[in-house]
Amino acid sequence: MKLSKVILTGAVGVVSLSMAACGGGSSSGEASGGGGEQTVFKLAFNQTEEHPQYHAGEELGKRLEEATDGRYSIKVYPNEQLGGQSDVIQNLANGTVELMWVGGPVLESYNEDFVVYNLPYVFDSYESQMAILQDEELNDDLFHSIEDKGITVLAGVHAGIRNIYNSKRPVTTPDDMAGLKIRVQQSDSQVKMIELMGGVASPMNLGEVYSALQTGVLDGAENNEPTYDAIKHDEVAKYYSYTKHLMIPDYLLVSTKALEGMDEADREAFLALIPEIQELASSEFLDYAEESKQHAEELGAQFNDAGAAAFKEKLTPMVEEYMSANEARQTIYAAIKEANQANPA
Structure with a gap:
């Protein structure tokens, strides 16, 4: 830096x-x-x-x-x-x-x-x-x-790694996202991402999300396990699905x-x-992520694997579009690919 x-x-x-x-x-x-x-x-x-x-x-x-x-x-x-x-x-x-x-x-x-x-x-x-x-x-x-x-x-x-959670149903495929109103951070790329995943994007400050979930203004959100548990979204959105779509x-x-x-x-x-x-x-x-998951499970939250590969397929064209916009992004994307090869999942 x-x-x-x-x-x-x-x-x-x-x-x-x-x-x-x-x-x-x-x-x-x-x-x-x-x-x-x-x-x-x-x-x-x-x-x-x-x-x-x-x-x-x-x-x-x-x-x-x-x-x-x-x-x-x-x-x-x-x-x-x-x-x-x-x-x-x-x-x-x-x-x-x-x-x-x-x-x-x-x-x-x-x-x-x-x-x-x-x-x-x-x-x-x-x-x-x-x-x-x-x-x-x-x-x-x-x-x-x-x-x-x-x-x-x-x-x-x-x-952390961000995943989808909601109050309606487990998400296992992009089809399960249909009609779900999902909170995202306030950026165009996040809105586009949720739309490509099959949901309805709703940009909103984090502090407003609990009441929106409680009243049905939102059906869900996307975030990591610590945030899901710490701000009590596991009380009002019991289905947490491992789409693993973001590591922001x-x-x-x-x-x-x-x-x-x-x-x-x-x-x-x-x-x-x-x-x-x-x-x-x-x-x-x-460690905080694992502890948060365990606590959420104790409160009745349900965790399930989702079809990450299917979501990734839908989102790959978006990634390539954004990354190819200019030379600076291309340089960083090339470095990320090298880092991924050296540090696989």
Whole structure:
């Protein structure tokens, strides 16, 4: 990711965020190790305190405080306390929120090329995905492509394998998707994917989904086992079907304004922590997924294998279309294929 490549411009980097009149980090009012005010970055998150990304965010705060002698720390706000992802990312861009975890499809509205990691059946394994996300040179241009919009991508992390769940019936073939209203993240590629799978796509913020399932506005959604269980969708949509259609990364984002507002030493200390946090958030997810499945089963959820091959056949033309759009996507797609060969399922 070559995050050290972030460049201070003009006098921006001279001003401490804790002295900013608006936008930047919130001061805790406590003395830092250097005797000044501590700047506390807000990290927005749309899921629960049990999630590995919540734990990783808290750990990042502890390590940042230590690395900067108390000048900076992080407070994580879970459960959409700061708003839905599509709203929070706007606040990130203008600097009123400093950090957030975000689902990959949300970034497509800022640069359509982020779709390369959001397409169905792209990654064959966890190891394949991590090999790509940790490739700094491959991701350099993409991850820095939206800094002009006020957003810097710090890292992509494994966020599970997404499957279909609903309140009506098990899904075993594309025919079983007919008429099902399925929640997706807010991106054109996700809408198209569900339509090709045979369902009716309904873009919606995650926090609105439970009541929509409960009232029948939605029939189902698509997500991984931890989200399905943690936000209690297993209470209102008992059929979880392993279509295994997506392995979309989540991203840790930072406000470019906030990053540039740190002095050089603190900024470099912060960026040096990111690979450790990337690994922590990703590796913890594997055990969390299995634990979530077991808990959902105890609540009466029914898990079944689905015809992944049949769904993949329907979605392959979509993948090829998106990946061939430009040279940048073709380069990344070629790297993904190599990673899949080296790390098969």
